[in-house]
Amino acid sequence: MQYTLPLAPFDRIASLHQRLLAVFGPPSDFVRLDPISQMILAMLSGRTRNETALGVFAALVEHFEVARHKGSWQRLAKASSHDLDPLLEGITHPERKAEALPRVLQEIASLRGALDLGFLHGWPVENALSWLERLYGVGPKTSTATLNMSTLRRRVLVVDTAHWRAARCLGLVPERASPERSVRLLNRLLPNDWGASHTEEHHILMQDLGRTFCARSSKASCPFTNVCAGSATPQRTRLLEEWLRDAPPAHALPGGNVKTSQISPLKEDAANLNQGAAGAPPPVQTASASAASC
Numbered sequence: 001m002q003y004t005l006p007l008a009p010f011d012r013i014a015s016l017h018q019r020l021l022a023v024f025g026p027p028s029d030f031v032r033l034d035p036i037s038q039m040i041l042a043m044l045s046g047r048t049r050n051e052t053a054l055g056v057f058a059a060l061v062e063h064f065e066v067a068r069h070k071g072s073w074q075r076l077a078k079a080s081s082h083d084l085d086p087l088l089e090g091i092t093h094p095e096r097k098a099e100a101l102p103r104v105l106q107e108i109a110s111l112r113g114a115l116d117l118g119f120l121h122g123w124p125v126e127n128a129l130s131w132l133e134r135l136y137g138v139g140p141k142t143s144t145a146t147l148n149m150s151t152l153r154r155r156v157l158v159v160d161t162a163h164w165r166a167a168r169c170l171g172l173v174p175e176r177a178s179p180e181r182s183v184r185l186l187n188r189l190l191p192n193d194w195g196a197s198h199t200e201e202h203h204i205l206m207q208d209l210g211r212t213f214c215a216r217s218s219k220a221s222c223p224f225t226n227v228c229a230g231s232a233t234p235q236r237t238r239l240l241e242e243w244l245r246d247a248p249p250a251h252a253l254p255g256g257n258v259k260t261s262q263i264s265p266l267k268e269d270a271a272n273l274n275q276g277a278a279g280a281p282p283p284v285q286t287a288s289a290s291a292a293s294c
């Protein structure tokens with residue numbers, strides 16, 4: 001009879017992160033939008049390609065003259081579905097989003113007396129998530145993206161569909177865990193010393209894995225094929241654990257492998273958009289905004 005010794009506990013997410021960095025390279029830097037703008041972008045990107053969502057977001061900025069009005073989305077808050085329909089071309093579920101976008105802005109203005117989410121900067125993350133998820137059309141993907149990817153820079157992991165798919169494949173969450181439950185489960189696994197930049201980077205790397213391999217016919221070339229828990233057996237799970245334990249240390253990763261930034265239509269507008277974000281801390285990094293598509 002063969003005995004298997006239990007493995008000592010270790011930080012699986014941190015090790016997986018190192019593996020992902022070795023495969024995909026560090027993500028490019030990002031433009032930090034103010035929280036309202038990031039929320040709108042996250043809502044647009046639900047089940048929509050990043051490029052499409054970014055293009056529609058830029059069209060909304062222009063149409064509602066958001067940059068000219070110092071980042072104020074007031075005009076979108078007053079828009080009708082009729083105004084919005086032609087602007088949401090290419091977006092998934094345009095009719096739902098045409099209803100949700102003005103409504104969520106009206107709710108924020110009515111609850112807070114202003115179109116501003118800067119007050120969430122000082123709130124505990126769990127409370128901030130709950131507050132956001134009570135707004136019309138805001139689910140865990142939008143709430144986490146608003147907190148993590150905006151100028152709020154909160155330490156919380158965004159989990160979109162691609163990320164969720166990869167996390168299930170790798171056995172990080174149970175096969176039957178819904179996307180909503182997976183967000184909570186994965187956030188509980190975060191290494192203690194991670195900050196907002198780590199969680200954002202991890203989300204982008206997992207998104208890359210889910211999109212590049214799990215969702216495509218290129219599964220055979222996936223670097224995780226030998227260890228993936230897709231066919232979860234005790235042997236496979238152990239293999240994955242051992243492989244993750246052997247993840248290269250950060251200093252052993254290839255240097256200069258930063259991916260080219262997506263060309264963001266927002267880059268030039270970001271400074272103007274952020275003017276309206278009273279109470280939000282200044283951007284920590286620069287570059288192209290992330291849509292965190294779902």
Ligand code: SF4
Pocket residue numbers: 166169170209213214215218219222223224225226228229230
């Ligand atoms: S082996 Fe397949 S299911 Fe597992 S991570 Fe790779 S592509 Fe996804």
